[in-house]
Amino acid sequence: MSDVYKTFFKIFTQVSKAIHSGEKSPEIMHNIVAHIKDILNAKGCIYWIIDRDKRAIVTKYSHGFSYRSLEEMDYGTLIGLFDRGWGPLSFIEDARHDPRIPDLERLGKRRVGSISGIYFDIAGSLEGILAIYFHDRRELSHEELELVSALGEQGAIALQKAISFDEKMIENMRHMVEGLAMALEAKDEQTHGHSVRVASLARLVAEELGLGDIEIETVYHGGLLHDIGKIGMEDVILQRLGILSKSEMDVVRRHPEIGAKITRPLNLLCDVEPLILHHHERFDGSGYPDGLKGRDIPLGARILTACDAFETMLAGRRHLAGMSIEDAAHNLSKESGRHFDPQVVKALFSGLIKYPETLGLNDSDRRSLKNSREQVRFVANFNEAAFF
Numbered sequence: 606m607s608d609v610y611k612t613f614f615k616i617f618t619q620v621s622k623a624i625h626s627g628e629k630s631p632e633i634m635h636n637i638v639a640h641i642k643d644i645l646n647a648k649g650c651i652y653w654i655i656d657r658d659k660r661a662i663v664t665k666y667s668h669g670f671s672y673r674s675l676e677e678m679d680y681g682t683l684i685g686l687f688d689r690g691w692g693p694l695s696f697i698e699d700a701r702h703d704p705r706i707p708d709l710e711r712l713g714k715r716r717v718g719s720i721s722g723i724y725f726d727i728a729g730s731l732e733g734i735l736a737i738y739f740h741d742r743r744e745l746s747h748e749e750l751e752l753v754s755a756l757g758e759q760g761a762i763a764l765q766k767a768i769s770f771d772e773k774m775i776e777n778m779r780h781m782v783e784g785l786a787m788a789l790e791a792k793d794e795q796t797h798g799h800s801v802r803v804a805s806l807a808r809l810v811a812e813e814l815g816l817g818d819i820e821i822e823t824v825y826h827g828g829l830l831h832d833i834g835k836i837g838m839e840d841v842i843l844q845r846l847g848i849l850s851k852s853e854m855d856v857v858r859r860h861p862e863i864g865a866k867i868t869r870p871l872n873l874l875c876d877v878e879p880l881i882l883h884h885h886e887r888f889d890g891s892g893y894p895d896g897l898k899g900r901d902i903p904l905g906a907r908i909l910t911a912c913d914a915f916e917t918m919l920a921g922r923r924h925l926a927g928m929s930i931e932d933a934a935h936n937l938s939k940e941s942g943r944h945f946d947p948q949v950v951k952a953l954f955s956g957l958i959k960y961p962e963t964l965g966l967n968d969s970d971r972r973s974l975k976n977s978r979e980q981v982r983f984v985a986n987f988n989e990a991a992f993f
Contacts, residue, residue, distance in 0.1 A: 634666040658730035687722035695722040804828025806912035809956040827880030834864030934977035954978040
């Protein structure tokens with residue numbers, strides 16, 4: 606057995622152990638590209654992770670000579686250079702004069718000869734592209750291709766495990782969030798289901814605004830947990846929402862900060878914390894706890910503010926009668942620009958018009974929403990004590 610094969614099997618064993626022992630995938634991927642570069646005495650090595658459905662480069666791992674003309678390619682250029690239609694292996698014999706490779710640096714392109722690119726399936730729409738580049742004109746031998754492919758597959762396996770782990774963690778977080786929301790609502794039957802309904806409306810708005818999947822999930826979790834700070838509040842105060850004294854109002858106004866403190870130690874909820882903290886800020890800066898204004902308020906919090914108020918108006922409280930869709934929509938639209946982000950209010954109305962089953966709306970309700978959507982403007986005032 607040659608020294609190259611001995612080295613390869615040693616490295617392969619190390620990588621395999623790292624995968625099965627749960628080592629973090631970025632460390633594994635960095636080791637893979639470094640070992641490939643060293644085994645082949647290459648100029649450098651890059652492992653891209655791409656998403657075919659989103660037509661985007663997710664991330665990349667590289668080692669060796671920093672070849673900007675290759676490393677800083679956009680998705681379209683990368684796919685054009687390594688066309689999977691040619692098979693799992695792409696070979697570029699003369700990178701110096703290949704017009705598909707942009708010349709992003711004065712000498713970089715002229716310091717690389719040949720490039721070999723290999724495709725790997727990872728999971729779903731995710732794929733890997735492993736590129737090895739040499740100083741001279743060099744094509745991988747059959748044996749070298751086998752070695753590189755084996756290590757590249759190990760990288761794909763490491764990423765598959767990481768994705769599976771992330772999905773499991775997300776599912777666990779979802780159960781944890783739902784459990785916390787149920788614990789809160791168990792304190793007061795009057796608000797039972799409020800957080801779930803706010804979360805559903807918030808997700809509808811986030812989708813209507815074209816947010817990404819992760820942002821939509823964050824907004825949904827924010828909806829479930831926006832009132833978690835009330836969990837330690839005395840029942841008598843919760844039962845008096847709508848007719849609170851000034852001192853009781855002061856207690857209630859602390860719940861965003863208390864909620865943020867509750868979730869702060871939970872790393873999985875780090876993106877949700879600012880939504881909880883700022884869901885009572887107002888678009889004109891008159892809200893709390895920090896008096897943030899306009900776009901300084903996180904978008905997710907602006908979404909929750911509108912959805913929270915809208916659901917409360919519809920459902921009512923012990924001392925506050927529920928409103929019709931027409932009245933609630935009218936109140937929300939006329940508060941746009943003061944309490945609420947007009948863009949968010951319009952997105953809420955548009956989403957409900959498209960998906961009336963979210964709230965079981967009839968044709969008359971949809972007409973009311975359409976009218977209110979056209980009336981979104983910058984005025985208004987209603988009793989703030991009712992909407993906590």
